[in-house]
Amino acid sequence: MATYVDILKSEFPEIDTEVFEYITGVLDSGGADFEDGEEVYDAIGGLLQGSSADCKNEDDIRDICQLMFDTLKLTGITKKNKPFLPCFSNTHQIRSEPPIQPGLLFDLFSLLSSLSLSSFYSHTLHFQTVDARKLEKAEAKLKQKQGRRNERDSQKTTSPLVLEEASASQASSKKDSRVDLSGKNRSYDIRIENFDVSFGERSLLQGAELSLSTGRRYGLIGRNGLGKTTLLKMLASRSLRVPAHITILHVEQEVAGDDTAALQSVLESDTVREGLLKEERLLNARIANGTAEGMETVRLSEIYAKLEEIEADKAPARVCLCADLCTCFHREFSGGWRMRLALARALFPTNMLDVRAILWLENYLQTWQSTILVVSHDRNFLNAVVTDIIHLHSQRLESYRGDYENFVKTKEDRLKNQQREYEAQFQYREHIQVFIDRFRYNANRAAQVQSKLKLLEKLPELKPLEKETEVTLKFPDNFEKLSPPVLQLDEVEFYYTPDQRLFTKLSVSADLESRICVVGENGAGKSTMLKLLMGELTPVNGIRQAHRNLKIGYFSQHHVDQLDLNVCSVELLLNKFPGRNEEEYRHQLGSYGITGELATRPVASLSGGQKSRVAFAQMTMPCPNFYILDEPTNHLDMETIEALAKALNKFKGGVVLVSHDERLIRLVCKELWVCEHGNVQRVEGGFDEYRDILQEQFRKEGYL
Template sequence: DELEPIFLSCVIGVLDCGGAEFEDGEEVYDAIGGLLQGSSADCKNEDDIRDICQQINGHAASKQVLLDTPVQLSQISAECGKSAGDLGLTVDARKLEKAEAKLKQKQGRRNERDSQKTTSPLVLEEASASQASSKKDSRVDLSGKNRTYDIRIENFDVSFGERSLLQGAELSLSTGRRYGLIGRNGLGKTTLLKMLASRSLRVPAHITILHVEQEVAGDDTGALQSVLESDTVREGLLTEERLLNARIANGTAEGMETVRLSEIYAKLEEIEADKAPARASIILCGLGFSPKMQTLTTKEFSGGWRMRLALARALFTWQTTILVVSHDRNFLNAVVTDIIHLHSQRLESYRGDYENFVKTKEDRLKNQQREYEAQFQYREHIQVFIDRFRYNANRAAQVQSKLKLLEKLFPDNFEKLSPPVLQLDEVEFYYNTDQRLFTQLSVSADLESRICIVGENGAGKSTMLKLLMGELTPVNGIRHAHRNLKIGYFSQHHVDQLDLNVCSIELLLNKFPGRNEEEYRHQLGGYGITGELATRPVASLSGGQKSRVAFAQMTMPCPNFYILDEPTNHLDMETIEALAKALNKFKGGVVLVSHDERLIRLVCRELWVCEHGNVRRVEGGFDEYRDILQEQFRKEGYL
């Protein structure tokens, strides 16, 4: 039945007064149901009144009721001009006041909830894993029989929030072999490692797992303590011991807890927990950490030293099976015995190093392509094949498309600057007088420069970049920069400089206000942060995706000179190649620090070697530098 105008004329005032959006018909009923029941109209039945409230709630706002309800506006206007008595309507004033008060109260609660939403702490999506397992497997695991150190996980899924990363996947790790886990950024490599480390995926209980993060976090943890904490079994026992001793000391411990404490002491003795600090110290010493350095906090170390800390954490446990995520093809060729390729929500295994993986994969896909084309002759079927196998290592069309896109991401519509554009002249610098990093440092760069700074960890590469940028002031000497020089800087600790509590769009908006959302989305989209990725908290992105956000932020103001400190740490191989191509197309200057041999070969025509408190120039690129090192090693008897 149609909603009578006579009821509308009574409730419009209440609805307009509140101006609130109701969550459901019950809220509408709570606000005006009593008022309607107090009228002399025929809608006395409670179910009828609830139906009316549901109709009202179905519209976007209270004012829209007048337009969407099937009544004549002229009739409503005429009726509203009459008195309630003329209409034969009796309205209870107290119920009217009560309805209005209830409506305002609901609006107040809603405003309070909205306020809490804007100030509540960030809640990140969490990764989860599930797998099918048989009772037989569980019984074998619990019985302790057949204690192999091989790992085989079948038919498992991994997701991050609502996004599926792996479906029906299988993972086999044979004891003693070294596996390289590869795949494009954001597909779930790091998440898979976390699921294994947390045992969200079922790993036999007798197998100990050590999880080394992408880079040791820079915080107030001491270097030695950071290594000790990598032994989660020892740390867990020590933590439990402290808690139980505290309960015993204040008299709140129960009898079983005293027994548990004895078990903990026995276990600590079994694993020789008291010898762990000395063993960790020896490992650190072997990696170049002096006794004084071992007491420093992790945030005081450069990226190179933090990577050594990560290696020390790995060496602190005995070596068995290794599963490593890396985008460095030279490292993979030198270290791994097998490759595991994550793509299309599944895992594929290949025997051999990375080069063998590329060759085998190409041959496999060529065979698949021939078989497929033999079966299907129509163009649409061929297109299905192309779509299905677009993860081909060559992926010529896709890669070329990405390269063309990235070439545009380093805009060069700026004026040419006459040299010297950036110069350090007779610079001396030190953090303390006992450790002079540079004496009489003289270097210069212009818009044609493609320079890589190399040298041992701790030689001062990152410090030199900060001197070039003007972030550090020389103790003696002069820094000169062209007045129109605009530097874009990418830090090796770029994640520390991102606001992790906002989404990527908000991050750019806060950094570069005054533009519309489409511009921010376009900037992020150029680096692969598209769709819902751009609206997710930065903290929930993968390491590679965070790097892409940092690149988007760095390039947005259109610098004419880039200083890049380890830009490839979290980038996949395809993106590294695209970055190299983009830097070569860029018309401005480039100075970078990198351990990625391929990036150096592709981009840099000149090397600055940091050593002995100074810098020497090596022209001819990486090959020339390698020949110099080999000759030096021969003279010293190492080769």
Template sequence: MRSATSAGEDRCIMATYVDILKSEFPQIDQEVFNYIKGVLDCGGADFEDDEEVFEAIGGVLQQVSADCKNEEDVRDICLQMFNTLTLQNGHGSQKQLLLDAPVQLSQISAESVTTTKDVQGIWMLKRSQNTTVDAKKLEKAEAKLKAKHERRNDKDGQKTTTPIVLEEASASQASNKKDTRIDLSGRNRCYDIRIENFDVSFGERSLLQGAEVMLAAGRRYGLIGRNGLGKTTLLKMLASRSLRVPVHISILHVEQEVAGDETLALQSVLESDTLREGLLLEEKQLNARIAAGTTDGAESVRLSEIYVQLEEMEADKAPAKASVILAGLGFSAKMQTQTTKEFSGGWRMRLALARALFAKPDLLLLDEPTNMLDVRAILWLENYLQTWQSTILVVSHDRDFLNAVVTDIIHLHTQRLDSYRGDYENFVKTKEDRLKNQQREYEAQLQYREHIQVFIDRFRFNANRAAQVQSKLKLLEKLPELKPLEKETEVTLRFPDSFEKLSPPILQLDEVEFYYSPDRRLFTGLNVSADLESRICIVGENGAGKSTMLKLLMGELTPINGVRQAHRSLKMGYFSQHHVDQLDLNVCSIELLLNKFPGRNEEEYRHQLGGYGITGELATRPVASLSGGQKSRVAFAQMTMPCPNFYILDEPTNHLDMETIEALAKALGKFKGGVVLVSHDERLIRLVCKELWVCEKGAVRRIDGGFDEYRDILQEQFRKEGYL
């Protein structure tokens, strides 16, 4: 009796792999067939054995076959195809082309999808009703094939020295041909945005599944959710139009800082209005031609049209409007005339925000805009956005900012998006009510099921009640699946206490004078002190010297004049606003602690990280792959491991979600030691601080009325300066 392998070889002599594919899978989708053919055409000469063929296309073939063929059958088919390829390549009957990377079906444009007659593109919707293949399977097959090429390159001596490669985000959604045709025809004039049945993933990790979002024109949405769930990724998918947004809707995502060059700050903002800039340039060119006498009447007509357009958009008032925006965000008159290259990264981010506010896109996407701002600028931005006419989608951890700005909340959780009308406080109340109703409904359903089950158990063996029991069993089977209420885990942070009592003075600065250059004195006659009971918050405009004062308190900077005094047993923990950026991104969190504090076992490092929400697989992932909030938690774990008795925190809430900020406030409240922090987060200030210090004009003064008094002072300044 001949072996299966011999039979397969004979069959391969008579048939090509294309024939085998069509014969074994007669119902295969054309797109899938083209994909598999492309893989085998391009990589056929490169397959070493049938196992590699199975790795490349086996998963896709199993999807195609559904329940008709098991894995063993598919492996046999892959063997036949491999033998066919071997014979073809050996005889040179088929020219093999090698590509640098596998064919990426996901990159095929939406336009090409719409031209495919009656076929939903498999790369557009993984749950397509017209295809049996999951797009994720195709992507995995492509990835396996690419990995195989890379392994072979390594064997051939092509060494790779590239740093860690992060996963990339991707999005897919159902393709609505009607909406696409209307969109491309230019007849769509609606400024509402509705995206249905879409998925977003980050590498192999699914962030959203079958999600839906509706953004009504002119409303201001706050996107909230725990760290690492995909809020920033969703904004990027919208900004890149990986999720379909009507082409006539302009989008501006404030993500990257303005490039540093010779452009003046004010001019940089003005240039963001491309329509105005284009009209001014055309006006200048036409006037030059008219002055040279090289024109006909058409130029004069066009020039008149340009003047009308410029007048309608009030182009002459643009510099004043841009200046008001810049001033509101903290740029003095002198700073507005400086070149962009003279500013630090934080100020260039403010410039990017100013450009977006001036350009007024149809959809403005903001990701943690308050991170780059001081309290004064945040308050101005709140007032400015309250009169914003177009649509806003903002990710923010600042609940007071959300309460002041947004009209709706979108809550990202458990791979879906839930919408709520109203500000953040209304969201909290409505969410609690929903959870209570869902819990009551769950309990009622559970009680109903138990009641039916009691009847079934009681009369199961009663012949007279057999019909009723069968009826109850069928009723029980038809009831929807009962799912317990999903509750988000509570975030907890813990700052370990140091129980050693220290007698005052603990930490103080006496008559301190400090400057980086003699012509710009930051502090003169500075007198401040703190003890183990202190809960002090420092506020003030960016550049006023808040971070410098923290470094003076820590002893990192030496006063020009005056004295710093610190208790000999004072043990300080410091969280810098740039602390996250200074972490080693190429190692996992466990390795990071191991390198910083060697000599302990892995369980101790895991326990330390677990106290800040970095548990399980998160602790073994490269720090670079973590979200901003997760990196902050790693930084907290690193800072608290030596058990300091005094903490100095510089903007600790940047990138943290609201639940973690609440947990941070509780942890600081319970901590038996001193705390001095610089923060712009109103919620944290109100929850933690007993003293408010304002840093301005070379001095530090205490405000007895706390944050409310400081807010009133700023509002009055805005009114006097005409920024409101």
């Protein structure tokens, strides 16, 4: 039986190798979603037309596409004959030290519990042209199919929650599309002009432009809810046109815990290896039951050769992040380790799995050869890493050369110049208008008045500067003082399993004057210690003591998991604290920036930072006198982080804070606790001393 590969070689003997690999890749990876030969023609007909040495006409090409669809149907990989079996004819090599080529787009959110970053990562190797196109085609087809399925399902059942969807549109020329499809575009620069991005009926970007030059490191900043994450999703889904030879892998803003084995989660991210293994299993099954064709045994030999070439059998050993990774599930990891796992999934094909801390990442990314796009709210990280800032505001993107501090200075200078220009033109307009008003009815000055009127019409209309509203947060503190000791752990021992003791002889204390920041590596037990302080966990040995009038407000690093996403913010507070009127709930939410229609939107549709604000509103409504905050800045923009620091400093109760945001630590904390080696130690020199300790550790371990 002839396969579509045989047909392709027979009908187009002089076809270019790269075009051949692209077409076979499309049919391999997208075959499950083709409904008929016409869809095959839509996908590859144009390329076949250009590859025809004997100038086949359109009808000939359509007949050939129908014939290839029939072969797909017979081999069982069309839509009507699942499963979808990806097969990659242009696999790339995975070595322990692969060469790094230009073209990397990289975005992380809350990475390693050390940053407040968003989640978009894309890497490009110069020999991955076909893979990128296959992924793009498969993603588009699957998205359409899922949309049709969702539409059918919605007709059968009524969902209690209907979320708005993001969309993007842009002006593009046929010339650019042809160049992209031809495979002649080898530039790793990205330039997207005149594009719009919307979320539901809300316009996020209008007529925007985005330029990313290869080798530069960009920081995308802006207030919560303006569309940074949505923009990245539009890039990742290719709703905005990114050159086809640049591959994209999206790391979600929220890393949810599930029952997927951590090792398998990372291994599955290498689509080349997984595709080869799936095809190997299918072919072996066909050979075992005697239904295999001659070409399939040849293909199986090719697969074995490729698996050996990429050292597929060594992949599990390369992936292991820790001793227990192979038996752990996603949900069992702390927030920081979940983000490490997401990063491992993103970086696994390039074997970069040793990311341990923000300090290491700063040093590492400073030497990165490729392009980086990172959404971060950590100004110290931005100062250390980025070469350019992209500021999203007022439905547009503005670029600034330099780090974050340079952006602040340049932005202030720009605003001052714009203000001066506006004031000067305003005065000039007033001067002209005074002349017009004075001599409007003077016949002798009629010509001059007309001239002034024309001049006034020609002047460009400058709008007054739109100043961003200042973010304010307030933690209510209408409570009585509590005499020490307020909260303490004395000689506490704790473990989840006896063979792995997490704490031994842990002794710490805090009162209403405390401003304590807890730092330490992911998995060292910071969140566990907080739960011991709150009384959520019971010590195996030792004592927890708390004042009888102590009232703790807790902010979890996984606070989104604790919010009801199916209701609006007002209803969420009503369900949590019934018996008050709507005005009280709205006032509470308004204190944290959730105002107007934001308060009536489903919580699921809010941005990460807006969800954090809802969590703050929920936490503070009972008026606690002591706050325990676990990674509160993960999704907050810089202005809100500054406002949080001011609010905590004004608060009259106690604060224990787990954070890796250097700015927040320096603004708030009076004590620094380091959680490591089964205990908690106070660092007298504060964050500077802790940073020096980390630097020295990395040098000894060879990371710097």
